[in-house]
Amino acid sequence: MKKTLFIICISLLSTAISYGQGQNDFSGSWMYSVTDTPYGNFYGTIILNKSGETYNGKVVNKAGKQYTLDVLRVKGNRLVFSSNVEETNSIFNCSFKGDSVLATIEVKGDKFLYKLKGKKVSGK
Incomplete structure (x- = not known):
């Protein structure tokens, strides 16, 4: 009986975790920094908009230049x-x-692995 109850609890927990993972919403504006690179430091904003089950958006660098993202x-x-x-x-x-x-x-074509850190500044 204890074993059956344990299996049911694990199953419910697993279902709850996977359901919660599907509920993440990354929509909004995220200020980012990419520092200590061979080419200097980079700053800007990533803007994400939820569209159905996926997202669209853009990356805007410090100078205001916009780049689409896929x-x-x-x-x-x-x-x-x-x-x-x-x-x-x-x-x-x-x-x-x-x-x-x-x-x-x-x-592509660069051996350096860049690291980005960011914080949400607006959105859900």
């Missing part, structure tokens, strides 16, 4: 997108926690 994957607290930000071919692997985002950025 969402490749959304799962749990993670979002992966590509962008030609700063005239590069980049993949952003983002992890969201509350009002913070951390990401690694892989730039």
Whole structure:
């Protein structure tokens, strides 16, 4: 009986966790910084808008130049997108926690692994 109750509890917990993961909403504006790179420091805003089960948006650098982003994957607290930000071919692997985002950025043809830190400044 205890074993059956334990299995039911684990099953319910697992269902609750997976349901909660599907409810994440990353919509809004996220101020970011990418510092200590071989090319200097970079700052700007990532703007994400939820559209059905995915997102669209743009990256706006400190100078105000806008770059579209293409969402490749959304799962749990993670979002992966590509962008030609700063005239590069980049993949952003983002992890969201509350009002913070951390990401690694892989730039095609560049061996340096960039790290992004950000905070939500507006939105849900």
